[in-house]
Amino acid sequence: MRVVIADDHAIVREGIRMMLNREDAIEVIGEAADGSELLGMLDELDPDIVLLDIRMEGMGGLEVLERVGDDPDGPAIIVLTMHDDPTYLRRAVELGARGYLLKQAGRSELLRALRIVTEGGAYIDPQLAGDLVGLAAGEQTGWRPDGDDGEILAMLGAGAGNHEVAESLGWTDSQLKTRLRAIYEHLGAESRLEAVATALRRGLID
DSSP: OEEEEEOSOHHHHHHHHHHHTTSTTOEEEEEESSHHHHHHHHHHHOOSEEEEOSSOSSSOHHHHHHHHTTOTTSOEEEEEESOOOHHHHHHHHHTTOSEEEETTSOHHHHHHHHHHHHTTOOEEOGGGGGGOOOOHHHHHOOOOOOTHHHHHHHHHHTTOOHHHHHHHHTOOHHHHHHHHHHHHHHHTOSSHHHHHHHHHHTTSOO
16 A cells, blocks of 8 residues: 655654554655645655645645545545544545544554555544535435445445445445445435445434
């Protein structure tokens, strides 16, 4: 897993790098002090994941997400921030962030988020799962999952990746993606992260 860290505090970058480099499966291949520096290195480094602060001197994380958050060939982006403002959370998700984690999270939670996102999943800090409010379409429907849909949502909520879910159901990855699109439509969500957060808030999964 190749990771780039973008944060405007050198001591934060150093701490995260030291933590991650102790893991055999993770390699920190670059660091950036702001969004502009990050964008300038993405093509050359080609990371799997970017850990991105939301507020930085110069170009911030939301501006980065506006440019590369929806790029299917780009890295998966996990916002790692001290800001628990649901406005930032909601906007980051809308712009394509695959994860949102508070800096006070422990090492095990950061590693779990990295694993889940690398496997094709999405991760939201448990403290913030109830804060994705304003997904109006998801609130206006009385749809409730049953059968396979319920099992899929439960596995997504537990952090399973696409391939893991598909294998559990005996499906191909393509079949799962088709069903996921239908589930997102029912929930008024545009991403796995939104779908899980909406399902948690509405009590559709534990």
